[in-house]
Amino acid sequence: MDFTLTAYSELIGSLVRRGYRISGYAETEAAAPHLVLRHDIDFDLEAALRMAEAESQNGWRGHYFVLLRSVFYNPLSNFARHTLIRLVELGHDVGLHFDAALHLGDAAALSAAAEHECRLLEDLTGHPVEVFSLHRPALALLEQDLEVPGRINAYGSRHFRDIGYCSDSRGAWYHDRPLEHAAVAQQRALQLLTHPIWWCHDDLVGAQAKLEGFLARHQAIVDADLATNCSVYSPLRGRLSELFAVNGLPDK
Numbered sequence: 491m492d493f494t495l496t497a498y499s500e501l502i503g504s505l506v507r508r509g510y511r512i513s514g515y516a517e518t519e520a521a522a523p524h525l526v527l528r529h530d531i532d533f534d535l536e537a538a539l540r541m542a543e544a545e546s547q548n549g550w551r552g553h554y555f556v557l558l559r560s561v562f563y564n565p566l567s568n569f570a571r572h573t574l575i576r577l578v579e580l581g582h583d584v585g586l587h588f589d590a591a592l593h594l595g596d597a598a599a600l601s602a603a604a605e606h607e608c609r610l611l612e613d614l615t616g617h618p619v620e621v622f623s624l625h626r627p628a629l630a631l632l633e634q635d636l637e638v639p640g641r642i643n644a645y646g647s648r649h650f651r652d653i654g655y656c657s658d659s660r661g662a663w664y665h666d667r668p669l670e671h672a673a674v675a676q677q678r679a680l681q682l683l684t685h686p687i688w689w690c691h692d693d694l695v696g697a698q699a700k701l702e703g704f705l706a707r708h709q710a711i712v713d714a715d716l717a718t719n720c721s722v723y724s725p726l727r728g729r730l731s732e733l734f735a736v737n738g739l740p741d742k
């Protein structure tokens with residue numbers, strides 16, 4: 491299977507034709523053909539927006555999980571804030587992608603930290619954060635079933651162990667492919683985690699190329715802003731131009 495937005499739409503369309511209904515976390519029933527579309531935004535907000543637009547053209551509602559403390563994007567930046575609001579306008583759900591590795595303490599401390607970040611994200615989007623997902627959780631944290639009162643843990647037992655779970659981590663299906671998943675064969679509920687970066691920028695093939703493309707775009711944004719903010723800086727734009735011959739400079 492190609493990792494393109496067209497292939498993604500065909501994949502979801504194929505599950506829908508097999509009787510699956512796109513579902514939210516709260517209403518998902520394990521024994522029903524319910525499909526939860528989850529997207530963890532580890533790197534690329536621009537790719538998330540493209541994926542969200544493709545989903546909304548098909549009438550599908552996705553769940554987009556946002557990091558607040560990543561070095562790869564700043565949710566308070568102009569582009570990020572407008573992207574998050576646009577995701578909500580398109581009918582999608584914006585949740586928190588919580589990086590527990592940045593916090594110290596026991597389960598109660600982690601729960602309080604996640605709650606704090608959920609509230610910050612609610613302030614940013616103006617919409618309630620109903621669900622959070624964990625970014626690269628340690629096995630012990632996965633098994634711990636972290637609870638935040640009033641919020642749903644996307645890796646909680648109900649959505650991770652009781653139903654099917656399938657992920658494109660590292661840009662490939664290293665375990666089950668979605669259509670060959672046991673849950674799909676049994677018409678049981680499935681949480682499908684896809685990371686937008688792997689499915690966009692069709693001119694770049696493979697995880698390494700897509701990550702390099704992202705890095706180059708990110709660098710161009712910082713480069714341009716550095717030149718804007720400090721006149722003694724000589725921008726790299728000319729030296730980076732070859733990297734953007736295809737995609738052009740991204741929005742910041």
Ligand SMILES: [Zn+2]
Binds near residue numbers: 531532625626
């Ligand atoms: Zn993540």
